[in-house]
Amino acid sequence: MPDLQPTEADIQIAQCIGEEASFAVIAGAGSGKTTSLIEALKKIRETQGRQLRERGQNVVCITYTNRAVDVISSRLGFDELYTVTTLHGFLWGEVSRFQTPLREALAEHVIPAHIEKAQLDDNGGNSKKAVAARKKIERLRAELAELVENNPPVKYEETTVSDYSKCVLNHDDIIDVASHLITTKLILQKGLGFKYPFIFVDEAQDTFPQVMAALNSVCAREGLPIIGYFGDPMQQIYDKRAGDFAGPEGSVTIAKQENFRCSVSVINLLNKFRDDVEQFPAGKNADVAGSVEITIAQAPDPEGYRRTYTPEQLDHVSDIFHQALENWKWQDIPSVKKLFLARQMIARRLNFSTLHRLFTGVYSSSRSQSDYENGTHYLLKPFVEGIYPLVSASIRGDPKRVLEVLRQTSPAFSPGGVNKGKSLKQMLGRADEVSQKLAELWGGTTTKDILKYCEDSSLLPISDRLSSQLGRDTRDDFDAENEDHQRDKGDWLADEFFKMDCSEIGPYAEFLDENSPFSTQHGSKGEEYPNVLVMIDDIEASWNTYNFGKTLTPGTAGDPTERQAELTRKLAYVCFSRAEVNLRILFFSLKPKAAGQELIDRGLFKGEQISYID
Numbered sequence: 001m002p003d004l005q006p007t008e009a010d011i012q013i014a015q016c017i018g019e020e021a022s023f024a025v026i027a028g029a030g031s032g033k034t035t036s037l038i039e040a041l042k043k044i045r046e047t048q049g050r051q052l053r054e055r056g057q058n059v060v061c062i063t064y065t066n067r068a069v070d071v072i073s074s075r076l077g078f079d080e081l082y083t084v085t086t087l088h089g090f091l092w093g094e095v096s097r098f099q100t101p102l103r104e105a106l107a108e109h110v111i112p113a114h115i116e117k118a119q120l121d122d123n124g125g126n127s128k129k130a131v132a133a134r135k136k137i138e139r140l141r142a143e144l145a146e147l148v149e150n151n152p153p154v155k156y157e158e159t160t161v162s163d164y165s166k167c168v169l170n171h172d173d174i175i176d177v178a179s180h181l182i183t184t185k186l187i188l189q190k191g192l193g194f195k196y197p198f199i200f201v202d203e204a205q206d207t208f209p210q211v212m213a214a215l216n217s218v219c220a221r222e223g224l225p226i227i228g229y230f231g232d233p234m235q236q237i238y239d240k241r242a243g244d245f246a247g248p249e250g251s252v253t254i255a256k257q258e259n260f261r262c263s264v265s266v267i268n269l270l271n272k273f274r275d276d277v278e279q280f281p282a283g284k285n286a287d288v289a290g291s292v293e294i295t296i297a298q299a300p301d302p303e304g305y306r307r308t309y310t311p312e313q314l315d316h317v318s319d320i321f322h323q324a325l326e327n328w329k330w331q332d333i334p335s336v337k338k339l340f341l342a343r344q345m346i347a348r349r350l351n352f353s354t355l356h357r358l359f360t361g362v363y364s365s366s367r368s369q370s371d372y373e374n375g376t377h378y379l380l381k382p383f384v385e386g387i388y389p390l391v392s393a394s395i396r397g398d399p400k401r402v403l404e405v406l407r408q409t410s411p412a413f414s415p416g417g418v419n420k421g422k423s424l425k426q427m428l429g430r431a432d433e434v435s436q437k438l439a440e441l442w443g444g445t446t447t448k449d450i451l452k453y454c455e456d457s458s459l460l461p462i463s464d465r466l467s468s469q470l471g472r473d474t475r476d477d478f479d480a481e482n483e484d485h486q487r488d489k490g491d492w493l494a495d496e497f498f499k500m501d502c503s504e505i506g507p508y509a510e511f512l513d514e515n516s517p518f519s520t521q522h523g524s525k526g527e528e529y530p531n532v533l534v535m536i537d538d539i540e541a542s543w544n545t546y547n548f549g550k551t552l553t554p555g556t557a558g559d560p561t562e563r564q565a566e567l568t569r570k571l572a573y574v575c576f577s578r579a580e581v582n583l584r585i586l587f588f589s590l591k592p593k594a595a596g597q598e599l600i601d602r603g604l605f606k607g608e609q610i611s612y613i614d
Contacts, residue, residue: 006039007032007282009256013040013228016254017198018047022219022247024204024229025254028277029270029577030261030528037061037202037230038075041082044198049081057195058083062090063202072202083196087207088171091178092156094192101185102154103147103167105177111144111164113176132481139483140164161487171367175208182214189218193225204231204245216248227251234274234573258282261528263290266579272604273573290581294605295324296596297613299588302539309540314348317540317588320613324586327611330533337529339575341541341548343373350511352504362480363493375512378466379447379497380505385409386460387450388509391442394435399428402435412458434459447505448498469494532579537588546571548587552604553595 006014009025013036016023027033044052044059052059060083063069073084085093095102118140121133146165154167162170169177182188192199199215201207212229219227229245236243246253255276259267260283269292271278281288297320300313309317325331340346347356358364359372371377375384386409393401406413413427422430434457441450451470454460462470469491478492479485485492536548544564549557551568560568576583589595592612599605 007036007256007258009254009258010036010039012252012254014043016226016228016252017043020223020226022226022228022251023254024246024251025231025256026277027230027232027256028259028274028279029232029235029573030259031232031256031279032258032260033230033232033256034072034202036256037200038072040228041072041076041200045079045081052197053081057197059198059200060085060090060196061200061202062087062207064206068202087211088174091211092174095178095181095188096154096156098181098185098188099154101181101188102177103151105180105184106154106164106167106169107144107148109180110173110176111140111147115140115144128481135481135483161483163487175211179208179210179214183210183217192218197224197226199225199227201227201229201245202231204229205233205236205243206231206241207245208241212245220248222250233276234570236570260285261580262577263288263579263581265290265292266576266581266583268292269583269604270573270577273569273576285580288581290579290583292579292583292585292605293328293609293611294585294587294599295327295611295613296587296589296592297324298592299537299539299590301590307539308542314540317537318349320588321535321586323613324584325533327613328533328584330531330584333531335529336531336533337527337578339532339534339578341536341538341546342543344542345535345537345540346511347508350507352508352511354500355504355508358493358496358500363478363489363496365489368490368493375509378463379469379494380508382451382454382460382462382466383447383502383505384509384512387438387442387454388505390435391439392506394439399432403428403431406431406434409461410459411461442502445501446498447500447502450502451498470498528578528580530580531582531584532575533584533586534575535586537586539588548572549589549595552587552602553589553598555598556589556591556594 009027009031013023013025017040025033025036027036041059041061059081061072062085063072064087066086069084069086073082076082076084083090115137118133118136122130122137124130143164147167150165152165152167154169156169156174162168162173182192199219201212201215204212215227219225227247229247231245233244257277257279259270259279259281262270262281263285264281267279267281300309300316302309303313304310322331325336330336344353344356344360347353359377360369364372368377372380375381386405389405389409390402393399393405403413413431437453438450441453448470451462451466455462455467455470472491474495475488475491478489538547538549546568547557547560547564548568550560551565551572554560576585587595592614596610596612599610600607
């Protein structure tokens with residue numbers, strides 16, 4: 001934990017609040033950003049809380065995830081002075097009542113922008129891209145005409161493709177339409193400014209440029225309202241986000257240079273990846289030397305489809321991974337966190353590859369993929385929260401855990417449930433019966449059969465959405481060019497999931513529950529571990545957005561694109577900065593010796609930090 005004594009940055013933040021000046025805090029990894037954010041929020045309560053409550057005003061803190069909302073709210077004592085919310089929740093909550101302006105924004109700004117973008121893909125020819133663009137333009141124009149004629153109420157649903165004829169907006173539309181309204185409607189700006197004299201944005205690097213412009217427009221004048229951004233441009237690893245951020249003209253930029261998390265060795269490496277903030281060790285880790293080592297392994301020349309590894313080559317890469325662990329004497333250390341470039345690499349090692357491909361493939365949307373990654377997808381949630389814990393406890397012969405899970409998840413076993421009049425002995429017998437039945441089904445049937453059993457027996461709550469999917473007929477063949485199919489592609493996702501057995505659900509649930517030492521570099525963001533192993537293999541990761549070989553060793557692997565270099569450098573910073581004490585990097589290269597020398601020549605590593613595996 002960071003030292004709670006105010007840092008120089010904290011003093012500057014308090015001064016900005018006192019002087020009613022907007023500010024942007026550039027907070028490097030381990031700098032205690034969240035602590036500074038919480039202390040700033042508390043400072044407002046101490047100095048102006050009474051006046052704000054009397055006027056019915058709130059301090060808003062916009063953050064990135066529901067988990068962060070819970071953490072921040074808890075540390076503030078769930079005080080109603082604060083509105084702690086996600087970005088989408090905040091925007092929709094503030095603009096949803098402006099129905100007529102919302103429809104106008106859709107008709108005059110959002111839909112025309114989508115049509116204009118689609119027109120760029122239509123060259124007048126008969127290519128697949130051009131034909132699809134014309135179909136999209138035709139659909140958008142028809143939906144625009146219906147919207148103008150019928151004036152339906154504007155709704156927000158977590159769909160993949162918006163239906164503007166019915167004014168159904170998706171996740172991305174909320175960002176565009178709300179930002180447009182806030183930026184262009186003076187009455188909305190004034191209303192937000194009075195309601196929220198202080199607007200704080202956490203993880204500011206991951207917000208959207210148009211949102212930043214909109215919020216800055218609210219706080220553009222001197223005095224209240226003011227906006228305070230907290231984030232780190234180097235930890236912006238999601239596409240189409242702000243990255244660099246700043247308040248309105250005249251706002252103050254504040255750098256947090258302390259690093260309370262990492263050892264001296266790790267901080268020295270991190271400072272080589274950025275030039276805007278040079279961090280120094282602070283707090284309890286100031287005297288912890290730690291260590292950083294990189295092993296460069298000979299990557300197999302890919303012989304699979306589109307220059308990927310064959311199964312045999314994947315086995316060889318896995319053998320090298322274990323050899324590296326032995327060389328570092330890290331093979332039996334439970335505290336080692338193993339970070340991989342992509343979740344598919346973990347799915348392959350933990351045996352849930354088919355599940356991963358389904359929820360990241362053609363039937364998946366960005367929303368459903370996100371829900372899959374955090375275990376909240378409506379198809380998976382019953383398994384993660386109830387079914388697998390019951391099966392696992394039953395197989396282990398743990399009746400106490402079985403009953404505990406049932407009481408937490410099953411309406412039939414709740415204190416006021418249908419079995420409330422039964423004795424404890426009867427309840428234990430019923431619990432044993434249903435858990436054994438689930439364990440029996442688990443090993444020999446499909447996910448659909450298990451879900452139907454849970455629904456028919458009222459064992460677990462089944463959402464209306466899931467019940468509807470379970471009750472309908474299987475859809476016909478999927479047509480990726482069909483807009484209706486694209487809008488409803490979640491149906492095909494459900495159909496494929498219902499065909500699967502449960503063999504991959506257990507490993508997936510264990511991974512979500514952090515019962516494995518594996519994590520993705522993206523997924524580890526915000527986390528910290530004593531010992532971190534980062535595996536870098538661009539070939540196995542099989543992506544184009546990032547390229548570690550080209551970014552770290554361009555002379556050996558070739559030059560990256562400007563975008564690749566920027567995103568990869570940031571992702572490297574994010575994963576390296578998870579290490580509190582010791583960092584190990586396994587780096588696969590087609591030319592290990594040349595890569596190693598280049599790392600030395602570029603000043604990233606010293607010769608004694610580098611080793612090799614053939």
